[in-house]
Structure formats: C-alpha cells, structure tokens
Amino acid sequence: MRGLLRGTVKRTESVAPAAPPIPMYLIIMAAFAIHLPLLIKELPLASYDANFHIFFASHYVHHWFNPWNLKWFAGFSQTTYPPLPQQWVALISRLIGLNMAYMAVQMAVIVLLAVGVYRFSLLWVSPRAASFAALASVFLGSESFLVYSAGQLATTSAAPIYLNALPFLFQWVRYGKWRSFVKASVLFTAAAAAHHATLIFGSFFFAVPVLALVFLDRGDDESASTSGVVARTVTIVVFVAIAIAIVLLPFWISLIRYPVTQTPIPHASRANYILSPQWGMNYFVVPYGALILALPFLVVRGAMVPRLRPLLFGFWLAFLVGLGGTTPVGRVLLGRAFEVLTYERFSYWATLLALPILGSITADLVDRFHTRAIIPLSLLAAGTCALAVSWSTFHPADAANFDVQPVAQWLNRDGHYDFRYVTLGFGNKLSRLAVLTRANSVDGESNSARMLPELTKYGGGALTSSKYYEKAGLDSLRAMLHHADHYGLKWVIVRDSYYDPLLHFAGWRQVDSLEDKTITIWSKDGVPPAVPMNSEQIPPHWQGVLWGTLPFGSSILAILVLLIPESRDSEWDEDDTSVAQANLLSGRTV
Amino acid sequence: MAKGILIAVSIGIATVLLIVIGTIWPVSTAVFFAGGPGLGGSASTPIAASRRLANEIHQHALAKAYSSLGNKAQFTEQEFVSDLTGSTLSLRTYATLDTYEVRPLHESANEAEIALRMHWSTVVGTFEETRDLHLVKNGDHWVVDWPLVKKPVVPPQVFAVNYLRWDVIYRGAGDDWGSQDVDAPHVRIIDMHPVNRAEGVVVLGELLNEDVVPAYVSVRATLLAKNGSVLASEDSFDKISHTLLPKQVTPFLIRFPGVDISQIASIRMDPISVLVSASADPVIEVQNQKFNGPPAASLNGQLSNQSGQIVNIAHVLTTFYDKNGQLVWVAGQYIDRALLPQTPVDFHIPVPADLAKNIANERTVVASYRSGSSD
Amino acid sequence: MNARFLLGALVLGVASVSLAQSGSLSLPPTFVAGSAFSLPTTGSGKAVFYIVGPGQALRRDVDLGEPVSFPAGTLYNAGHYVAILSSGASTETGQFDVVPAAQPEKISFLAKPSRLPVGLHNGISGAAYIFDAYHNLILKPLPVSFELSNQSSTVQARTVTTRNGVAWTEMDSATKQGSAKFVARVGDISSTRVIAEVPGDPCRLVMTARPDGKNVELQTAPLRDCGGNPVPDGTIVTFTESYNGMQSTVDAPLKQGIAKVEMPAYNGARISVASGVVAGNEIRWNGR
8 A cells, every 4th residue: 555655746736835635544534434334234235246246256265266157157157257356355255255255345446446546646636636536536426336336346446456557657658667667567467357348448548648648748858758658658558468468368268269249238328318317317417426517617627727638538538438328429439349338337437537637626626715615515525425325225226125045045955956047037136146056057147258049149138137128038038948958957936927928838837936935936847957068168277277376466466566665766756847837727717 | 728718618519519419319229228219209290100109109108109199088098008008917918019110001181091010029929910000180290090909898797617626746755765656647649740941840749648637748859860869859848738638639849940851860759748736727719710821821710718717828829730631730829918708819820821722620729827827 | 902802692692603713703694684782702901893884884992801782773784794893903804794684564565557547457567675674675585465456346466475575566457447455465564555547538429519599509428438437527528610611619628527618609510529539429500
C-alpha cells in the first residue's frame, strides 16, 4: 500500500496556499464504514454474478491446477475466464469459507479502488482534488451497482489494479524510469489476469488519455522527446502484450481453438434507454446517480482545462459506449462484438474517468462554499450510493429468494448424482446449487464457456431461464431435453410450472417434490448414467499448471514490486508547473 | 477559453445528436428490447395500423392495443385479453408473439381487409393463427376492427363421474432383495416403418400397451450401419402419447436429421415402459375428421372433451395409412385453447404434400395435460 | 516373547482343538456360523489374536495361559477364515472354514412375473434361496415345496430339492383370473408371493347402438376374454364412425365391464369398434 501511495506525480493546483488533501486513511476508513457492514451481511450474494464467481472459486479450492470443471455444460474449462479474483477467493476460503472470502476480496477491491482513483487523479488534478475523487469512488453508484446488483467481481477487481498501473505508465513513458516500467508491466499483467476486457478496453479509455497527457506535459522536457515517448510506449505495449499472452496462455489457446461463434444472447444493457426506460433506470440512472447532475459541469471543466481534455474525451467515449443501444456509437465502434459485450462496465469505466474532474470541481466548491457545499454534496453522494446499494432489493436478480440446500441434498443422495440434471426457474441460484451439489449439470451461467450445440445454436441464455429468451431459449431447452440420453440428463428440477407441459409431453415424469411442492423433480426413464463429455476440450496438464501458477503469481509479483521504494527525482517530481497554470484558469470558470 | 467552450458545446451537441439518432433509428438489439419494429409507428395506412396493433400484442401492451381498436365498444378489454391469452389456462396463457406477417386482402379508400398471421411461441413449440382484420379509415389514420372469437359458454350441468384410476405402490428401498416388485407393463411395437425425407430419415411406428395396467411409454430407435456401428440414436420425444391405458395404441415418430436411408443396415427399436399411476379420464372424442388431399394436404377435425374436467393442453397425434393399411406418416398438433367440457375445438394437421396422395385412412389419438395433475 | 498356544476344547461343546507347537496354528477345519467357542492358550505374556474372513475381522488381546472366549454370534459369515497370533517377533497362522447352520431360518423367494395373463403354460417361475439365521446360504440339499393356489382353480404343488442353496420351479397360470398365492416352504419356514392372473385379450367384441336425440349411443356388451374372464376396467375400446368421407373416433375406457360413448348420428354412417388389435362388429346406422 505504501508503495502505491508513493511514487506519484506530486502536483500543486494553485499558486496560493492550498487546503490539504483528505488523508488517505480517512478515505479508507470511509470505505470500510460504508461497505464492510454490507459485505458482512453478504449483500452481494443476491447479485447476478456473485454466485458465479463463488462457483468458479469452489472449483479452484479443490482443483487449483485442473481447470476442467465437470459441474456445468457436461464439462467445461475454467480457462475461458480469467481466474485471479476467483483464485484469491479460493485461497482465502480456506480460512473463512467461500462466502466470506468473496466478501473479503470484494472489500479489498473497494479499498484498492480508492487508492487507484487517488493515484490516477493525481496525474490530472491537485492532491486535494484527487483525494475528493478517491472519496467519491467510495460512494460511486456504478461501483456499488456492480458490487451489489451485478456481482461483477472480475471487472471491479481489474479496474483498481489498472488505475494503479497508469501512473507508472505515465512515469515510464515520460521519464523512462525502468522501475516504473517494471511496476506498470506487472500491474497491467495482474489486471489482465483479473479481467482481460478491462485491459483491452482500458487501453483505449484510460491509457490513451494518459499517453496524450505525456505529450501535453512534456514541454521542453528533453527526456520526453517525441521519438523517446513513442519508443517507450511501443516497448511497454509489446512487453505487456507478451506478458499477458504468457500469463493467460491457456485462455488464449481456448479462445483460438474454440472462438465464440454462438448466436448472440440478448442483454438489456444493449437497449435504447429512452425507448426502454426501465433499462435506462437500471443501466444509467442507478450507476451514475447524482453524477448525472454533474455531467454538464464535467464537460465544461474538462473542455476548459487543456490538460483535462484527453481525460474528457476518454470519459465521453466510454460514456457513449456505456449508453448501449441509446446511441449508434457502440454498434459502429465494436461491430459484431457489440452483440456480445455488456455495457454496464463501460458506464463503470466512464464514471471512473469522470472522477478526477469531479474531484477538481468538488474541491473548488468546497473551498469556495465550505459547509454550504459539503452538506449537499454529501447528501448527493450518500443518495447515489444508497440507491445503487438498495437497487438489488428494488430490482432483485431473482424475483424470489429460496434455499437450494434441499435440492442439493436430494441430488447428493441415493446415487442421483450419477446422472446429470438441469434446473428450470432457478435464476442465478444455479451457481449456488452447483457449489453445494456433487451432481453435474448440462446448464451453466458462463456463456463464453459453453460448447454444447444445444446451448450455442439458438441464442438463448442459461436453460434455467429459458422462457425469458422466448423462442430462442425454449428451442434450446427442447433441443437439450431431446438429447437427454446422450448427456445422461435424467433429472429436471422445476421451480416454475410454466415448463410442466413441455416435460409432460416430452416423456418426463414427476417423481418427487421438495419445499412444500414448490420444487418438483422430473425424471426420464431409460437414461443411461452420465459419462464424461467434451474430452477434446480438456486442457492438458501443463495448461492447468500454468493456470494455477502464472495469473495468481502475477498478483503476488505485483504486491512484491510495489514494495520496491520509489526514488525521489526532482526532474519529474517538482518542476512541472503546467498543471498549476491550467487549473488557475479553470478555477475561474466554475 | 473559446476553444474550451467550443469543445464543451460540441460534445454536448454531438451527444444529443447521437442519442436522437440512436432513438429514431435504433440498432436491432434496442429494437428488440423496445418491443420490435414499427413500435409506436403511425397508422396512416392499413398495413401500418395492423403492424402497430401486432407490435402492441407482441409487447403484451394489451390495454394499449384494446384502446386503439375501432370496434372496442362491442366487447370489453377483458374479453379482448381472453381472446388472445385464453380464458382458461392453456398454451395461449404464456404464449408470446414471436413473429407476424400482414397480407392485404382488400383495400378501398375507406375500408381494408388485412390478414394478420401470427406465430406464437410457447413452451411446447410454436403455433400459428390467422385473423382477418377489418380496417376503417378514421380521419387521417386507420383503425382496426378486431375479429373477436367469442368465448365458449359451458352450460350449467352435472357430470356423473365414475373415477377410474390406478395407483402403484412400489417396493420400498429397505425391502429385502427377494421381495417382489410390480412388473413394468407389457408393451409391443405393432408397426414400424422408416421413411427417407429431405431432412433425414424418419422412423414411424405404433406402440400397443397389451397389459391390463397403464403404462408410461417411450420409444428409442438406434440406426446401425452396415459395419454394425451406431449411426445415430434418438427417441420419440413429444411425437408420442406417453401415457397408454390398457390396449391403447399410440403412434410415434422419431427423426434422424442428416441421415440417409442408404446408410442404414438395420434399426434397433427399444420401447420403454414404466408402470405409473394414471386416470382413465378425460375421454376426448375426435370428431368430424376430414382429410384434404394435395396440394394443401391436411387433416381437419374437432376435439370434444366428454368429461367434466378441463383439459388445459391437448396434443393431437394422427397416424396416416395407405389403402393397404401400411403406415405412411405420423403428424401432430398442439391445441392452443383449453378443452372445456362438451365444447368442440378445431384442429388442423398439415401433411407433406408428396405423401398425401398415398393416404387412404387415418387414426387419431389425443394426449392431454391438466394443470396440477400428476397423471 | 516366546509364546505357545493351545486352542482347546470349546466351551459350548462345539469342537476340540489341538496344541500349536510350531509356526502354524492347529485349528479344527470347520465351525458352525454363529456358534460360541473358547480357545485355551499356553505360555505367558501378552499377544494379539486376529481372525480375518469374509466381511469380518476380529482382534483380541490375549493373556497367554488364559482361555480366549468368543460368544455366540461372533463369527457369523460363512466362508474361509485365517487366524493369526502375533506376540512380539513371532507370528503364527492357521485356517478354518465357517459353515452355515443346518437349520433354515429364512427363504428369499423370487417369483416372476408379478402379473400375467390367464392360461399361460409355465408362465410363472419361482426361485427359493434358503438361508440360516445369519443370512448364509445353506448349500446342503434341502427339500422345498412350492404351491400355487388361486381361489377358482386347482392347487399346483411341487417339491424341489435345493442345489447349491437354490430351488426353482415353473407353474402354469390358472384359467380364471384372480390373485394367486405362490408359496415356497422349507420345514416350518415359508414365504408367500402374490401373482396377479389377469384376463387376456377380449375374445368377442360386440357393440350395440341406439338413438339418443341427435346422437347415437354406442355400448359394448360386457367384454370377456376367451376364458370367460371379464376384461378389466380401464381397457381402451376405440369406436370409429365414418360418414361422407369424414371420420370420428373415441378412445373410451371400460367402466363396470362396458364401454359406452355417444357419437353424432348420421344416417348411413358405418360404426366400428376395436380394442387393441382385436376388432369387433360393425354397424351401419340408419336411424334406429
């Protein structure tokens, strides 16, 4: 942590004596005060994807070096998803169990985000403004939305690591400090090990503005000649690309051998938020919260201060893409990938990019209006956070909360686990059930990992939610039930009588019921016991060893290199006054 | 400063413009989530008015659809909703309008006839429905007169019920291994016939329950190549009536897509039967079956529920024979409306035109589903 | 410790044993399953005595010179056993068999099928497995009597001697339907199974028709198989009416022995009836 806090570009925003920044320990305490009780209450378990990550982690608990997981899709490789946060959950679960391990990792990520936002903001604004940005990250609606509603542990883990890497990128490209090169490279690699998409898109939204800042800031700095900057940029890009290629080698091999060619699955983040206001509420109002009120001021401040313009453009682009189908930008920029990606994370990145400018505005408001600014700003921040946290209650991932333990117990007894099963109407309880049972399923929640043609051909999501995908989902379900014998699929566990007619006419019999008959179990006669499938997709042992070693190792290495102290170098530490001049101008415009 | 203002204003204007473009010409995914094409479109032509109505039905915006109708004074909104979703639990209840087509039949300056063909998606598959819409010009726009299908009224009556059902008690898990258990019902395939079709081989047949107890049945067919290897193995899925009462016969159809009959040396048939609890009710009469020959070959008829119980979903399966009594084809249709007591419901089963010329006779059975029944 | 062991006379008069003087224990070749016995020992000091056999392993700490007692039911699985005595560096072994008790205590009786049509020759099979009190299959030949009785038929009885612990037989199903008791007996022990003897296919299927308003009421005569047994309720009877190129069908279950339906009355319609693969009579409807 000390290494992270040091080694940043020290800047002054005004020639006048400035108010001090908020101490980082206070910001971290605020993060703990707000998020720790919520995490101890295990609120993220009600989110869309938390149980998905816990399921992956549960596999790493038992099979750290074997990414082949039999519990979903009749067997699939976990090398289809970067493993870092899940492996940390698996490791910590040895001490405190899976659920609390997840919460612990999520808490660490929230703290790391505050630090990362502070360090990233220091590139653009004064330490005081950066500290306000860091404090704002604790209340950030998009962060709370991803943590408590979406459960996107990977995205929320990768972004802070990435933000912490960017100042080192700046130092390397501008000043050529090898120590920064090493730190930036290791952190970028660790970020990719947490979530590859963050690195790919972060390069455009975050790194390009930072590189542009290097050009803007270099002035007469001899060490930052154009050719030198370009050479250093190319050097780190190549090095990091190679490092990521090696660290996530099994992931790339899997992606190349089995590219994602399945029919795109609809995702509401691709909606037009005006034509579909319910999704606008979910993917725009909740993540942005009171930041929506600040958008005009963010644009004006970002445009008026030349140093902030690269950041503004990065924010704007992420903002437009994050609007999903509300504008044509995402479709034009991403092409077919538009139909594969989801856009709540772009809004998350946009809000992160907005934070330095927001911090700058906030600092000005507080310095000028004191309590009259602090009170409304605090209320807005608290309201934003509260809305995003409570959104999982207003708009739950599952309409009904129910206990899957009895289902797991049923599957775990009397040899029921010799056959595969599929659930209907379980929503994202599917992952929780998979954690608890030893039986294997043909269904699962990881769309990129599934290979069975019955699942990839039609454009439906998880079978358990087939009806929500209408014809595509139901076609997929019928195809799977039709081939039940092939997969050893004997049990269909139903929590939605909508599916009963299909099972009735397709040759399944209700054989048991659980939980006061709210869950029924249907069986097909003559189904042979399940046998291993997809064997050609099983990663070889060496890939398992790499997968268990390098991604996690990259995070350990990142912690170690951050312990290397930064040398004080006045060349880039003290002499840069361009920002002060610019911010003086901006101070008058707000 | 001026440059900064220019940038800020440009970003603001560009953002608004992009949002406007994205809203007026939404990308396909956005259209999907907003309820399909033509959403909120005008009703300036009969086609446009019909499309708008279909989109509202697609979105389940039935109140909005009802309010736009020209003849809404003739029925209530509830009757309109019941017409589309069924008044009793049936396939229609949870059906979603997947796609639709509109076809003009007639148009004058002030009136038009449009055929609206709707493809509904349900849990057991799709069904089609065509409604002939009458449209009237009202000022500068057209309004649709919805052809309401009146809800059948079942007269008050008493059905004498003589329950006949079988219950089964199997041996317990803790019983000694020598303890007796009930045997599976004896079933027999009484006919089997492979047919080569463009999409692959289809195995047709009939299965008889020759026992005195009800049977839950299924049939699996395995195609064997000349070298004895297994080419493919499939089962009858929903192309069979799975519950067979004593001496009852069901047709079955098993598809093998992508397989040509020349590849097959033999076919292994594995009928599966399990003794299950069952009820002899309801009895469903298949009335007025009439086979219509090519080109639009089909079997039309009516189902009439002879019992006092409501059948929520019925599946009609018909075996077609040639003049020598040989199997020609097996086809079926799910009935989208519930079978109310003594209330006939039409069915229509299309038959491949190339096979229709061989058909001389047919036999129809009905599988039924009743909500809340485990039979 | 240099130990010597004597496996001596058995307390409950089961067998006698002889002194073991060398590396192998001298034991009687057989014991009866479940019987009690005692083993005197010689020498001094402590030792451990093991008995290992099918599904059983015993361990006893032994004070040499004191008898080792095994109460009834200690060794109960029939089969081959190995005895090991271990004291310090010396180990001595012996082998013996545990045989089933001669007295049968239990019959496992497998009767197939649980349900079959009447009048089937050798259609019923029964296999009896004879066990002692400890579930050991008694291999010694024993006479087993099988008896199949149906209230309306003569009793079939047969006695079969077991071979390797099993006796089996075949019986004919009766000509009259009903529940048959199938009993296997050894001495005082017996086991009973119930065989459902059910009617066969309908032998003669006849329907009659009478007008009922706009409909025609069709009713079968009580259905019987060729042995005169009433066909059970629930059996499906299919009525088919053909007229003007159209057809109506009803699958009706027998209730109280008859199937009854109403179908639209069309003059000139041909109405036929069938059940399974058995066809009945045909009626041409002319209004009465």
